[in-house]
Amino acid sequence: MAKAGITEYKEDDIVLKQGDPDKSLYKILSGQVAVYINYGSDDEYLVGIQSFPSCFGEMTILSGQPSFYTVVALTETKILCVPEENFEALCVHELMHNFSGEHDGVFWKKFKELGGRRLYELDGTHGNHGKWPSLKL
DSSP states (O other): OOOSEEEEEOTTOEEEOTTOOOOEEEEEEESEEEEEESTTSTTOEEEEEEETTOEEOHHHHHHOSOOSSEEEESSSEEEEEEEHHHHHHHHHHHHHHHHHTSSOOHHHHHHHHHHHHHHHHTSGGGTSTTOOOOOOO
């Protein structure tokens, strides 16, 4: 299990490996990462490049499945790791604020957007062989 906190990565460091059971949300604070499916193999596929303020890893929490991709630092990168148990507390906190009207729910809008995009990336054309992750909410 990943530890909560901020970690600095050097160029080419692996942040997260495809198949790892790590259930954490990662928020890029600075730098850039590349997201791959089948990293280091003949079938390697670059899903995309992300930088601040992007997040990744949320699908492992939502689906309960291991990581769908490998994330590699392209530059010196600083990343905040939010493990599953802290992620759930963050969601509850945001939900409470959302219902109390203290803000406009930007967190939830972004969360839904990220989840939808990740599901699209995992369709049959992107390495999941036509199988959608089963969400265990």
